[in-house]
Amino acid sequence: MAGQGGIVTRAELLLAGWSADELRIAHGMGIGPTRLRRGWYGAHDIDPVVRQAWEHGGALACWSALEWHAARGAGAARAALHALNALNALNALGQAPVAHHSDEPSRTLHICLPPHAHVRRIEAEHPLPLMRHWHPTATRRASRRSVPVEVAIEQARWCRR
Secondary structure, three states: OHHHOOEEEHHHHHHOOOOHHHHHHHHHHOOOOEEEEOOEEEOOOOOHHHHHHHHHOOEEOHHHHHHHHHHOOOHHHHHHHHHHHHHHHHHHOOOOOOOOOOOOOOOOEEEEEOOOOOOOOOOOOOOOOEEEEEOHHHHOHHHOOEOOHHHHHHHHHHOOO
16 A cells, blocks of 8 residues: 555455455454545555545645645745745735635645546545546546645646635
8 A cells, every 4th residue: 555655446455465355344343444435445544634635536636735745845835835825915916816825724625536537426524615626647646645746736826716
């Protein structure tokens, strides 16, 4: 699971040697992979905000991804948040059109789905305000926790939340 960013599909677990019965028993007993939502499992130590994103349908995107990357020391994400917030200040003065955001963490969870995906029923126990974004990186194993910083910056530039 570590090689997949702590998030795997049911099919990947079955290919790795788990049986359907073992997955069901592990889920029921609270051992082994944790079921995030139908067909997706995560490691027990997965970041809580990443877990929330997957419970709601996909990897972190847009503002949520920038905040997540910035919290982990990504200088590009911190710089982007600062720049976008500065543009928002200009926007408040009527001088620049840009997405709305403040310095406090987002209360809206932004998630990424693959381009061909359709909106599904929320399976999460505690639904949050949600903004869905579609992008090809959502299908890549390397982007299972969050879209790359560059993608998140582009999404945040155009996101109207």
